[in-house]
Amino acid sequence: MRAFLLKIEPLIWLMFGQGILIGTMLLTGWILVVGLLIPLGMVDASALSYDRAYALATASLFGVIPVGKLVLAALLVLPLWKGAHHVRSLHVDFGGAERDGIVGMLLYGVALVGSIVGILAVVGL
Amino acid sequence: MADKTIVITRFDPDKDQAPRKQEYKVPCEPDWKVLDAINFIKDELDGSVAHRWSCRMAVCGSCGMMVNGEPKLTCKTSINDYGDRVDIEPLANFPIVRDLVVDLDGFMHKFQSVKPWIIRAKEKAADPIAARAALHPVKGTYSQSADQLATFKQFSMCINCMLCYAACPVVANEPEFLGPAAIALGHRYNMDSRDEGQGERNEIFRGEGTVFSCSYANECSEVCPKNVDPAAAVNQAKFGAVIDWAKNLVLPRGGA
Numbered sequence: 488m489r490a491f492l493l494k495i496e497p498l499i500w501l502m503f504g505q506g507i508l509i510g511t512m513l514l515t516g517w518i519l520v521v522g523l524l525i526p527l528g529m530v531d532a533s534a535l536s537y538d539r540a541y542a543l544a545t546a547s548l549f550g551v552i553p554v555g556k557l558v559l560a561a562l563l564v565l566p567l568w569k570g571a572h573h574v575r576s577l578h579v580d581f582g583g584a585e586r587d588g589i590v591g592m593l594l595y596g597v598a599l600v601g602s603i604v605g606i607l608a609v610v611g612l
Numbered sequence: 613m614a615d616k617t618i619v620i621t622r623f624d625p626d627k628d629q630a631p632r633k634q635e636y637k638v639p640c641e642p643d644w645k646v647l648d649a650i651n652f653i654k655d656e657l658d659g660s661v662a663h664r665w666s667c668r669m670a671v672c673g674s675c676g677m678m679v680n681g682e683p684k685l686t687c688k689t690s691i692n693d694y695g696d697r698v699d700i701e702p703l704a705n706f707p708i709v710r711d712l713v714v715d716l717d718g719f720m721h722k723f724q725s726v727k728p729w730i731i732r733a734k735e736k737a738a739d740p741i742a743a744r745a746a747l748h749p750v751k752g753t754y755s756q757s758a759d760q761l762a763t764f765k766q767f768s769m770c771i772n773c774m775l776c777y778a779a780c781p782v783v784a785n786e787p788e789f790l791g792p793a794a795i796a797l798g799h800r801y802n803m804d805s806r807d808e809g810q811g812e813r814n815e816i817f818r819g820e821g822t823v824f825s826c827s828y829a830n831e832c833s834e835v836c837p838k839n840v841d842p843a844a845a846v847n848q849a850k851f852g853a854v855i856d857w858a859k860n861l862v863l864p865r866g867g868a
Contacts, residue, residue: 489820496824497857500850576827584785 488588492595499572499595506569509561545612556609563605571598616640616691618649620661621701623708631708633699634658646686647675650700650712663712670837673773676703677712683778685837703778705787719774722790726798726816731809754806764803767796767845769838776832776842782825790822792832792842799849814856823850 492499524530533539546555571594578590618638623631636653647665654661665675670688677686678701680694691698706714736754776792777783783791798817802810817823826846833843 493818493820493824497818497854500824501854501858504851579785579825580781580827580829582785 488592492588492591499568502565502568503572505561506565506567506572510566510569513562514566541612544609556612559612560606560609563609564602567598567601567605568595571595614640614692614696616649616694617697618653619697619699620650620653620712621708622661622711623702624710631702640691642692644691646677646679646684646689646691646694646698646700649691649698650686661712662710671771673771676773676775676778677701678704678778683775683835685773685775688837703774705778705780705783706774714774716774718787719772719777719791719794722794723772723797725790726794726801727809727813728797728801730801730804730807731812732806733808756805760805763805764800767800767803767840767842770796770840770842771838773837775835775837779831779835781829781831782827786821786825788821789825792826792846793840795823795826795849796840796842796845799845799852802849802852810852811856814853817849817853818857823853826850 520530521535525532525535544555544559545553547553575587575591575594579587583590616638618636619633620636621631622628622634636657638649638652638657640649645668647668650661650663651665654663663675663677665687666672667674668687670685673685675686676683678684678699679686679689680699681701683703686700700712702708702712702714706716706719709715770793772793774793780789780792782789795817798813801807802813823846826843828843828847830843832846833841836842
């Protein structure tokens with residue numbers, strides 16, 4: 488199993504890297520708006536009303552490129568792989584190197600299932 | 613002048629089953645480094661203590677030891693930064709040969725495995741004018757701009773002191789892990805504008821126990837006495853290996 492993980496490692500690392508990028512850039516902004524600015528009344532809560540959020544999620548460029556859905560899918564999928572990869576590294580650091588194969592497969596399995604569910608949900612919007 | 617208790621790890625493979633501790637009272641001068649205290653013990657108190665050192669100015673990389681549990685270059689660390697009791701042990705994550713001396717064989721092997729030399733498909737032909745002036749065949753030279761040098765200069769400043777290996781949690785778990793300094797060295801050649809061996813090294817970097825075993829602890833860069841920042845090198849090497857992997861996927865024969 489470790490040999491298989493090693494083979495797909497470049498791909499996982501790529502998603503992990505993009506997951507960090509998205510997690511730090513977009514999710515920080517999200518937490519800032521939802522966690523601070525709206526409760527403090529600095530941003531009108533209706534800015535995140537269902538209609539507006541739905542319009543943003545289904546927005547498309549030139550009527551063909553579904554930008555909203557692409558961003559939403561990336562937001563759902565990439566941090567999952569980032570989390571799985573980080574937890575796997577943490578597990579190895581805490582002395583789990585010999586169980587790394589099975590733990591890695593489990594974590595990436597969860598990320599894969601979550602990705603499929605997330606993409607299906609976004610496509611079905 | 614302050615008396616300090618220096619605790620040295622002693623190990624004689626002929627007599628000892630396991631490393632033991634021995635205490636020495638050392639009158640430390642205000643300007644002393646940790647290495648001065650160890651040299652005082654060796655010269656004045658107990659000639660049987662074994663330790664490595666050479667230049668005393670942080671360029672030879674011989675005197676790395678654990679000082680109060682942290683990997684330090686002992687010639688660069690003031691003894692008076694510590695309290696009355698200073699614990700000195702051989703570098704962690706390495707087999708002990710004797711007292712404070714560790715076995716370097718595994719490390720040297722890792723160093724060679726990243727092909728730390730300039731690889732070229734073909735040597736450049738000699739510049740005919742230079743060849744005539746030298747009156748004998750000379751190899752061509754490879755000029756490099758300041759910008760090209762700057763991309764890897766930092767990674768070439770490593771003095772092989774191995775502090776990063778003693779600090780790395782991945783080396784502690786997997787002794788076969790290629791490790792920070794060796795990856796930084798390989799990456800240094802990958803970044804060199806004169807080098808053409810990126811493909812070979814990236815293939816090594818995608819193997820087991822190399823760049824992707826790194827778990828981003830950043831401890832190597834914390835302890836590096838020459839500010840090489842090996843953690844940056846490892847993560848840049850990951851990116852290089854990934855891009856190379858993607859290129860091979862799209863163009864399996866290098867686009868040929």
